[in-house]
Amino acid sequence: MYLQIFKNRGKEYVRIVESFRDPVTKKPKIRVIQNFGNKEKLLAENPNALQELQKKVEQLNAEKAQQTGLALTRRLEDFLDTKAFSPTKEGAPVQNYGYEIYQMIWDELKLDSFFQYRQRKNTKFQFQTKIPIALMTFSRLLFPESKLSTFEGKGRFAREFPCELEQMYRSLSFLAQQKNHLEEHLNRQISKKLNRNLAVAFYDVTTYYFESVLADDLKKFGYSKDNKVNQVQVVMGLLIDDQGIPVGYDLFPGNTSDFRTLEPVLLRMKEQYGIQKIILVADRGLNSKGNLLFLKSLGFEYIMSFKIRSGSKKAKEMVLDESGYTYTSPEFKWKKCEFQSFVRTDGKTHGLNDHLLITWSSKRAQKDRKDRERIIEKSKKLVESKSQLKAELKKGGKKYVQFTLLEDDHISFNEKQAEIDEQFDGYYAIQYSDPALSPEKVLEASHGLWKIEESFRVLESNFEARPIFVWTEESIKGHFVICYLALVIQRLLESLLHTKGMDYSTERIQDAIRSATITKVHLDGKEIFIKNKSDEVFSDILKAFGIEDIPAYGVKDKRTKTYLHTKK
Secondary structure, eight states: OEEEEEEETTEEEEEEEEEEEOTTTOOEEEEEEEEEEEHHHHHHHOTTHHHHHHHHHHHHHHHHHHHHHHHHHHHHHHHHHSTTOOOOTTOOOEEEOTTHHHHHHHHHTTHHHHHHHHHHHHOOOSSOTHHHHHHHHHHHHHSOOOHHHHHHTGGGBSSOOOOOHHHHHHHHHHHHHHHHHHHHHHHHHHHHHHOOOOSEEEEEEEEEEBSOOOOOSSSBOOOOTTOOTTSOEEEEEEEEETTSOEEEEEEEETTOOTHHHHHHHHHHHHHHHOOOOOEEEEOGGGOOHHHHHHHHHTTOEEEEEEOSTTSOHHHHHHHHOOTTOEEEETTEEEEEEEEEEEEEETTEEEEEEEEEEEEEEHHHHHHHHHHHHHHHHHHHHHHHOHHHHHHHTTTSOOTTEEEOSOGGGSEEEOHHHHHHHHTTTTEEEEEESOTTSOHHHHHHHHHTTHHHHHHHHIIIIISOOOSBOOOSHHHHHHHHHHHHHHHHHHHHHHHHHHHTTOOOOHHHHHHHHHHOEEEEEEETTEEEEEEOOOOHHHHHHHHHTTEEOOOSEEOOOTTTOOSOEEOO
8 A cells, every 4th residue: 555646737735655466458547545535625634644655554454464364373373283284303494495596697698408409419328418408506505515415405496406416426427528518508508699799808817726635637736826735626717707707617627827827728618719819917016927918819909908017128118107197086197108128939029009008096196005015015024034935935925025145144125126016006008909998998908807806706605616526537627616606507697697687696696596495285185385585675576577486385386397487
C-alpha cells in the first residue's frame, strides 16, 4: 500500500491505494483502500495531514505483513505437525538456488554442447564430463574449496550433480587437454554477445604456490609474488580485454621470469585468433627491449610503464628537465618526449622509436617518499646487524645497503643512492609506440591496468586459486582451466550488469547469489521448498535480467528442473 496524490480536472486528490496482479489478465492493477478528498482542503484543515497519512500507510503495511506472516506460520505449523512430515535428525537441508544466475551465463556460452562435443570427439568416457565440470565451476564461484570438499559439499546446491569423485579428477585431465579449444569457444561466444573489441588488451603475470617443496618440470622454486620463497610454484600469464574479460592465459614453470612469458602467450594468441592489430598494455615488469622488439615484429603496438630510476641517463635527464612540462594544476604536470632506444639481437642492432609520457603528481610524490623512507629505515637496520642482513638477502629492503671490499667498511648505508632516488619522487613514465595516440588515450589505457590486477586478486582471494592441492601436471592444468572458466563467467556477468546500469563488485555479487537459498522439506511424498530471505542485490540482479524470484514456498518446476524463470 502507498499514499497516492493524483490529478483530476486540474485539482489534486489524496488516497491510499494497493497494487495487485489481476488473476485473469495477469497485468498489474491498483485498488483504492481509502479516499481523503481534495489535497488543498485537507492541508487547510491540517497542515500535517500528508505526514500523518504516510504514517498510517506504514502502519497498515506493517499490520498486513504481520497478518501474512502469521498466516504463513500457521500453514507451516500445520504442515510440520502432520504425520506425513518426518524430519531427519540432521534437520532440513538449506540449498543455494542463486547459482542459477551463473547457470544462465553457462547456457548463454553453450558450454554443455561444447563439453559434449569435445568428449565424443576426444575421449571414450562413459560419464558426462559437463556434470563434474559444472559442479567444480559453480563451487569455485561460490564455495571455493579442495576438490574433495567440493565433491562432499555438492548438496549445497538446489540441483543434483550425479557424479563420482574419480570423475571429477578425470575431468581435470580432460580440461587440461581441451584448454585451447575452450578458449576459442568462449571467445567466439563472447564476441557474438558483446561485439568484443581487442584493439586494447592488458597483460600481466602472477605466481601460484603449492603447499609443497617437491619440485618437478612445472612446479619449481622461483620469485614468488606471494612471498612464499620456500614453496614451489607455477607462473601464469593472463591476457584480458578492455572490459576485464579474459581472452586467454598460459602456465609456465615456477622459475620463469615475467619477461619470458610475453612472447609465447602473444604468439599463440596471434596464431590461434588471427589477431592482426592490438595495443598491449602492461606493467613495467614486462618492459624489456626484447619484448618491445618482439611486439613490433608481430605488428602490435604497446603502452608500457617505464622504470625511471633504473632507466638510462638520457631518460632521467628528460624527466628532470623542466622544459616542456604542462601544468594542469599545482599538483600535476605532464610532458611528451620522443624516446629512442636500441636493442641488439641475432647480431643486428634494432632501433625503437617510441615516446615517453612523463607525469608528476604531488600525491604520488608523497607516496614515493613514504615508501623510500620505509626502505631506508630497513636498510639502516640491516647495516647495523650483519646476521639480520644475511637472513634478509632474499627478501629485499637492502636497496640502500652498500657492500665494499674494505675490511673496515664492509657494509654501509648508501646515502648517495637515496639522494638520487629522492629526485624522482612523484614522477611516472609511460613508454608507447603509436605516435597517433594522444596523451589522454595513453593515460586512460595505462590506468586500465587495475583491471588485470583486479582479475588476479579475484582469482587468488575470491576463487582461492592458491594454494593448490592437486599434484599431477594434468590435474594442475585442469584446476587452472576451472579457475579461468569461473573468471570468464563472473566477468561476463559483471559486464552484462554494467550495461544495465549496475556496477556491483565481485564480492557483492557473490554474496548476493550465495544469499539466495531454500529449505527443503518432504510432505506426502512431495519435496516442498521454503524460500529464505535473500540479499537485496540479488533482487536487483533478477530485475536486471527480467527474472522472477521464486515464491515463498512451492515445488520445483519438473519440466525445466529449475527454480528461476524469465518473465514472460
